Amino acid sequence: MLEFLAARLIRMALTLWVIVTVVFFATRISGNPVDFLMPEGMDAVSRQVMIAYWGLDQPILQQYWRFWLGLLHGEFGIGLSERRPVAQILGERVWQSVSLLLTTLVVTISIGVPVGVVSAIWRKSAAGTAVLLVAFLGYAIPNFVLAILLILVFSFALHWLPSSGSMTPLHYIMPTIALSAYFVAALIRYTRNAMLDVLSQDYIRTARAKGMSERQVVFRHGLGNALIPVITVLGLQITTLVSGAVVVETVFAWNGMGDLLVSATLVRDYPVLQFGVLSVAIVVILVNILVDLGYAAIDPRVRTGGA
Amino acid sequence: MVDGTVAGSGGDLAGAQIRRVPPWRRRLAASHDTLRSANPLVLAAAAVALLLVGMALLAPMLAPFNPNQQALLARLRPPVGFERADPRYWLGTDQLGRDLLARCMFGLRLTLALAFFGTLMGVLVGVVLGLAAGLMRGVVDGLLMGLVDVSLSLPFTLVALFVIAVAGTDTGVLICVLGLAYWAHFARLVRAQVLALRALPYMEAARSAGASNWRLAFTHTVPNIVSPILVMATLNFSNLILLESSLSFLGLGVQPPTATLGSMVGQGRDYMASAPWIVAVPAAFIVLVALAVMLLGDFARDQLDVRLRDR
Numbered sequence: 001m002l003e004f005l006a007a008r009l010i011r012m013a014l015t016l017w018v019i020v021t022v023v024f025f026a027t028r029i030s031g032n033p034v035d036f037l038m039p040e041g042m043d044a045v046s047r048q049v050m051i052a053y054w055g056l057d058q059p060i061l062q063q064y065w066r067f068w069l070g071l072l073h074g075e076f077g078i079g080l081s082e083r084r085p086v087a088q089i090l091g092e093r094v095w096q097s098v099s100l101l102l103t104t105l106v107v108t109i110s111i112g113v114p115v116g117v118v119s120a121i122w123r124k125s126a127a128g129t130a131v132l133l134v135a136f137l138g139y140a141i142p143n144f145v146l147a148i149l150l151i152l153v154f155s156f157a158l159h160w161l162p163s164s165g166s167m168t169p170l171h172y173i174m175p176t177i178a179l180s181a182y183f184v185a186a187l188i189r190y191t192r193n194a195m196l197d198v199l200s201q202d203y204i205r206t207a208r209a210k211g212m213s214e215r216q217v218v219f220r221h222g223l224g225n226a227l228i229p230v231i232t233v234l235g236l237q238i239t240t241l242v243s244g245a246v247v248v249e250t251v252f253a254w255n256g257m258g259d260l261l262v263s264a265t266l267v268r269d270y271p272v273l274q275f276g277v278l279s280v281a282i283v284v285i286l287v288n289i290l291v292d293l294g295y296a297a298i299d300p301r302v303r304t305g306g307a
Numbered sequence: 308m309v310d311g312t313v314a315g316s317g318g319d320l321a322g323a324q325i326r327r328v329p330p331w332r333r334r335l336a337a338s339h340d341t342l343r344s345a346n347p348l349v350l351a352a353a354a355v356a357l358l359l360v361g362m363a364l365l366a367p368m369l370a371p372f373n374p375n376q377q378a379l380l381a382r383l384r385p386p387v388g389f390e391r392a393d394p395r396y397w398l399g400t401d402q403l404g405r406d407l408l409a410r411c412m413f414g415l416r417l418t419l420a421l422a423f424f425g426t427l428m429g430v431l432v433g434v435v436l437g438l439a440a441g442l443m444r445g446v447v448d449g450l451l452m453g454l455v456d457v458s459l460s461l462p463f464t465l466v467a468l469f470v471i472a473v474a475g476t477d478t479g480v481l482i483c484v485l486g487l488a489y490w491a492h493f494a495r496l497v498r499a500q501v502l503a504l505r506a507l508p509y510m511e512a513a514r515s516a517g518a519s520n521w522r523l524a525f526t527h528t529v530p531n532i533v534s535p536i537l538v539m540a541t542l543n544f545s546n547l548i549l550l551e552s553s554l555s556f557l558g559l560g561v562q563p564p565t566a567t568l569g570s571m572v573g574q575g576r577d578y579m580a581s582a583p584w585i586v587a588v589p590a591a592f593i594v595l596v597a598l599a600v601m602l603l604g605d606f607a608r609d610q611l612d613v614r615l616r617d618r
Contacts, residue, residue, distance in 0.1 A: 015457045026473050140598040142549045144556050145590045148572065148579065152587070156580050242462035247553050251576075258464075262557050265468045277469045285460050 077271035097256035108183040116191025138185025147178035147251040164253035194226035235291030352602035363416040370409040378404035414566040422547035425485025433493020438524040441501025458491035500532040541604035
């Protein structure tokens with residue numbers, strides 16, 4: 001287990017190093033970063049001051065070192081549109097994004113797993129087929145289209161739900177649906193397939209033969225084993241979830257990181273974008289590690305098999 | 308039997324005539340079987356896909372209007388069949404009086420082209436790097452797979468935001484961004500296939516005969532792994548249609564006034580309350596084309612019985 005942990009941590013460190021390095025050099029390949037980092041139409045003197053301030057007149061390796069120091073000290077510069085420290089701007093928005101992601105995750109799991117199990121058990125009935133078809137639709141409808149459809153129906157036609165903002169619990173309903181539809185569909189499919197795989201195993205037949213009730217067979221032996229691949233897949237989908245959240249937040253003017261990053265890109269607010277991308281990437285990688293560890297804790301085969 | 312007709316030679320096989328079946332008939336029969344095993348849903352998907360691709364390819368000829376031509380007197384007309392509709396504009400007009408059907412056709416054309424070239428980019432990069440990793444092993448393998456890990460652990464939208472902020476929204480940049488979405492999946496798939504093939508005797512033989520890595524890759528490996536790559540490409544093509552639409556919806560894709568389906572939805576948002584069709588029509592196109600391609604991809608996977616990783 002220790003060896004596994006160490007291997008994972010080394011890989012994570014390498015990944016982070018690659019990302020930070022790419023972000024650093026990408027902003028320097030395409031011209032002097034002062035043109036990105038500072039508003040347009042700056043006079044020559046302040047440009048020189050800024051170049052000196054950011055240390056852009058120093059050798060590139062020294063700049064690289066300073067970049068790392070800045071990251072480690074939490075100094076990421078000043079946002080161009082809001083004129084406040086980037087860490088502060090992002091900090092205010094983190095909770096909004098996290099709460100949306102957590103709500104989505106809870107909804108996804110509490111709908112996806114049970115429906116997946118049921119559709120595996122009913123696979124030969126019309127209901128099972130219907131579930132699969134609906135799941136397929138969830139795959140093909142992009143989240144922003146679903147979001148707009150929801151707004152059209154529930155905000156404009158029925159006036160039941162607010163169309164934008166993130167203040168009250170009511171505001172959570174539509175973004176959560178728009179964001180979770182794809183993942184519910186995915187989870188239904190994965191759970192169903194995993195259940196079908198497991199239920200055709202010999203030990204399930206043995207369990208039935210020794211007179212276990214069907215419910216016990218399905219839930220104790222079936223679901224218990226089927227959940228292992230499902231958890232892996234869920235871990236792999238975290239990046240997709242974050243990707244989707246960026247779009248959905250924009251549609252609903254959700255006061256989160258995604259909305260912030262998109263508008264930062266549109267106005268080329270480089271400091272915000274740079275640090276935003278880095279910090280989200282770091283969090284996603286950390287979550288991935290946690291999922292890996294959780295997975296290793298559940299399934300002993302992972303630890304020994306060597307990932 | 309080697310080259311065809313063996314018809315009761317010498318009378319030993321009295322009456323037992325073995326007819327040579329011409330290869331084209333065998334192929335026809337096979338495709339007939341494929342068609343028969345396709346359920347009506349898949350056939351419908353194929354029909355829709357054909358129709359939409361045809362519309363996109365022939366857009367310059369078929370479109371009733373120039374997609375960017377404004378008609379300020381005919382603004383915000385609903386599709387035919389609704390009140391206030393103008394019979395010239397079948398699917399209605401937008402806030403500038405531009406014909407939605409024409410815009411959708413050209414938008415679809417652009418979306419499909421970007422998704423296609425994005426897929427191609429992903430396939431090319433992924434296949435080459437996957438081959439290199441699988442055949443060269445060692446340090447190259449370690450480095451490339453590390454890169455794959457990095458790529459897979461990053462949310463696509465973030466990468467896209469960053470690249471677009473640095474490099475802009477040229478068509479070439481967008482294709483590269485879309486290629487970035489799935490190259491790692493292809494690299495992984497190809498590497499896994501290469502590792503499986505490496506162990507086979509014919510590869511061993513080729514290697515001992517002194518075949519270079521280049522030859523091993525393109526003569527002995529690629530022809531054997533075409534079908535899983537094709538299936539994965541089809542499945543990713545539909546995803547790229549959705550990704551491209553999301554990007555242009557956010558305003559980060561092809562810039563106005565050129566229409567893509569996603570940007571039509573994005574820009575129509577401001578008129579959603581009064582003129583919902585501006586958003587609904589392109590949205591319907593996105594869903595239709597993605598659904599059709601996705602169903603075909605699933606069908607292709609089932610036909611070739613390819614088990615893909617990551618799915």
